[in-house]
Amino acid sequence: MRLLIVCLALLSFGAARLPWEHKLAMRERAGNAQGVALSPNLREQVGQLGFIAALSGFRSLVADLVFIQAHVAWERTEWGRVLLLFRQATALQPHSVLFWDMAAWHMAWNASAAAVNDQAQPRAALRIKAQREYFALGRDFLERGIQNNPAEARLYESLARLYRDKYKDHARAAEYFAKAAELPGAMGYDKRFSAYELSYVEGRERAAYERLRHIYDAGEKERAPTLIARLKFLEAKLDIPLEQRIPETAP
Amino acid sequence: MTETHHRAFSIARVFAMAANTFTELTRQKVFYILLVFALLLIGSSVFMARFSFQQEFQILKDVGLGAMSIFTSLLAILASARLIPQDIEDRTVYTVLAKPVPRFEYILGKLLGTLFLLAAALFIMSALFFLVLFWREQAVLHETARQVASLPADQANESLRAVRAAAFNVDIFPGVALIYLKACLLAALTLFVSTFATSNIFTVAVMVFVYFIGHLQGTAREYWLQQNGAGWLTRLFLALVALIFPDLQAFNLVDDIVAAAAIPFTLFWQTSLLGLFYLTIYTLLAAIVFYGKEL
Numbered sequence: 001m002r003l004l005i006v007c008l009a010l011l012s013f014g015a016a017r018l019p020w021e022h023k024l025a026m027r028e029r030a031g032n033a034q035g036v037a038l039s040p041n042l043r044e045q046v047g048q049l050g051f052i053a054a055l056s057g058f059r060s061l062v063a064d065l066v067f068i069q070a071h072v073a074w075e076r077t078e079w080g081r082v083l084l085l086f087r088q089a090t091a092l093q094p095h096s097v098l099f100w101d102m103a104a105w106h107m108a109w110n111a112s113a114a115a116v117n118d119q120a121q122p123r124a125a126l127r128i129k130a131q132r133e134y135f136a137l138g139r140d141f142l143e144r145g146i147q148n149n150p151a152e153a154r155l156y157e158s159l160a161r162l163y164r165d166k167y168k169d170h171a172r173a174a175e176y177f178a179k180a181a182e183l184p185g186a187m188g189y190d191k192r193f194s195a196y197e198l199s200y201v202e203g204r205e206r207a208a209y210e211r212l213r214h215i216y217d218a219g220e221k222e223r224a225p226t227l228i229a230r231l232k233f234l235e236a237k238l239d240i241p242l243e244q245r246i247p248e249t250a251p
Numbered sequence: 252m253t254e255t256h257h258r259a260f261s262i263a264r265v266f267a268m269a270a271n272t273f274t275e276l277t278r279q280k281v282f283y284i285l286l287v288f289a290l291l292l293i294g295s296s297v298f299m300a301r302f303s304f305q306q307e308f309q310i311l312k313d314v315g316l317g318a319m320s321i322f323t324s325l326l327a328i329l330a331s332a333r334l335i336p337q338d339i340e341d342r343t344v345y346t347v348l349a350k351p352v353p354r355f356e357y358i359l360g361k362l363l364g365t366l367f368l369l370a371a372a373l374f375i376m377s378a379l380f381f382l383v384l385f386w387r388e389q390a391v392l393h394e395t396a397r398q399v400a401s402l403p404a405d406q407a408n409e410s411l412r413a414v415r416a417a418a419f420n421v422d423i424f425p426g427v428a429l430i431y432l433k434a435c436l437l438a439a440l441t442l443f444v445s446t447f448a449t450s451n452i453f454t455v456a457v458m459v460f461v462y463f464i465g466h467l468q469g470t471a472r473e474y475w476l477q478q479n480g481a482g483w484l485t486r487l488f489l490a491l492v493a494l495i496f497p498d499l500q501a502f503n504l505v506d507d508i509v510a511a512a513a514i515p516f517t518l519f520w521q522t523s524l525l526g527l528f529y530l531t532i533y534t535l536l537a538a539i540v541f542y543g544k545e546l
Contacts, residue, residue, distance in 0.1 A: 027521075
């Protein structure tokens with residue numbers, strides 16, 4: 001009889017807490033905390049060890065260990081392994097901005113450089129193709145990183161750098177630097193960099209000039225040499241009246 | 252001779268038993284062995300990978316908080332599993348219950364003693380963890396200050412601010428509190444299992460399974476609630492997992508705290524409330540079973 005009472009009590013307690021736990025889980029997911037659901041996809045991505053770690057509540061710790069392995073693979077220039085391990089690390093700990101950023105950097109900068117300089121591949125077209133694929137992998141890491149951490153200025157900034165340095169896409173670079181500048185924790189130069197990038201976009205010179213001028217007028221501290229150089233370039237290009245131009249600085 | 256009235260429930264009696272349990276537990280070697288391992292692991296986190304200061308602090312916090320979580324959970328299970336069987340073996344339980352001590356007070360006293368032990372162990376581990384974190388933060392700050400000495404003041408301050416932000420996060424405190432609550436929940440559940448278990452090993456084995464399944468409970472619950480096309484047998488199985496096992500994953504917010512994800516205060520206190528709810532129910536269930544136990 002007592003056993004029956006205990007079993008019934010246990011089940012009733014379970015039924016009572018179920019809506020509460022469900023609501024809590026939804027809130028956690030909405031608030032972006034603990035957003036990793038244990039799914040068959042995660043099992044495929046992280047392997048058996050990682051999945052067991054996730055089951056026992058140590059996914060973050062295992063993610064660190066996988067990250068260290070990725071670092072070792074990078075030192076050995078094993079690019080395929082670097083990619084695999086970074087995918088595992090980011091799947092286990094999608095809220096670590098550093099993992100997404102490092103993964104993108106290794107792919108878009110290091111692996112792509114290795115691919116384009118690969119002496120084992122005699123055909124330049126194939127080397128360039130491989131290089132472009134690594135750029136795309138880097139971009140993919142950053143885009144997924146942003147999906148998981150939409151308020152992290154650093155990821156937007158890294159994506160802007162990728163568009164600027166690798167794709168030479170100044171419009172997108174300007175867009176992402178601007179997005180980074182709007183977020184808390186953004187670096188002071190993001191706004192300026194956004195305006196610089198915009199100044200390279202054909203047809204957007206007027207908007208770029210206004211932004212650069214606004215920054216220039218904000219004070220002496222903002223008047224970096226590049227800012228002045230870009231402003232002078234745009235003043236000449238847009239044919240700004242002389243009296244509206246910034247003063248000549250001493251050489 | 253002074254006449255004393257016997258009270259149905261006395262907090263003084265509960266505390267006396269809790270103090271006694273705490274003393275008993277601190278005399279056991281397993282407590283020190285686990286504590287030493289935990290402290291070694293937390294201390295050694297300093298020597299782990301140093302790629303950049305962000306990565307160093309992340310690993311340091313992951314290892315530190317991970318060690319605190321696993322060792323307090325282990326301690327909760329190992330300490331509570333042997334409380335009642337040990338008392339029965341030593342016949343202490345007969346001496347205590349021969350006096351006008353209700354069995355509920357006995358269970359509560361035993362549990363409180365374990366919770367004191369867990370609090371003491373977690374306090375020691377947290378002290379070392381914060382010491383290590385502070386020490387590394389100061390070292391990195393000193394190094395960074397030296398490197399950025401030639402930069403303009405605002406850029407130098409930005410660099411130092413980044414180091415401080417990577418090292419210390421105020422959300423670590425609620426994270427540690429939830430580690431404690433999870434251990435308390437496991438202690439109460441272990442005590443409940445030990446009231447009907449036939450041996451210590453049985454209790455520990457059951458709790459190890461509960462620990463693993465508890466981290467999966469959330470997945471089972473969500474799958475069950477989604478009402479997708481699974482068969483009735485699967486759905487029954489998922490329902491049983493969701494209803495019987497505790498959701499231990501709900502208390503694992505430290506993973507996100509380490510990754511600098513902000514934990515809303517409402518989420519923290521609602522999780523804490525859930526932990527207290529678990530604690531109360533498991534203690535009551537342990538008392539109900541213990542009342543029916545033939546001694």
